[in-house]
Amino acid sequence: MRNVQVMAHWFCGDCDVEGRDVAAEPTCWNCGGAVTVTARPTIPADHPPADGAA
Structure with missing residues (x-):
C-alpha cells in the first residue's frame, strides 16, 4: 500500500x-x-507539490 496525503x-x-x-x-x-473546502484529493506522500506549496 502506498502512503498518501x-x-x-x-x-x-x-x-x-x-x-x-x-x-x-x-x-x-x-x-x-x-x-x-472545494476538494480533498489524495496525493502520494513522497511527492512534493509542483509549485512547492504546502
Whole structure:
C-alpha cells in the first residue's frame, strides 16, 4: 500500500482568496476565518507539490 496525503483545496469568500492545506479543518491564510473546502484529493506522500506549496 502506498502512503498518501489528503490535500484540502479551499476558498475564502470574505477575502476572495484560495489555498491548499493538509489540515483537516483549514482556515484562511489571509484573515484566519472559516473557508469552504472545494476538494480533498489524495496525493502520494513522497511527492512534493509542483509549485512547492504546502
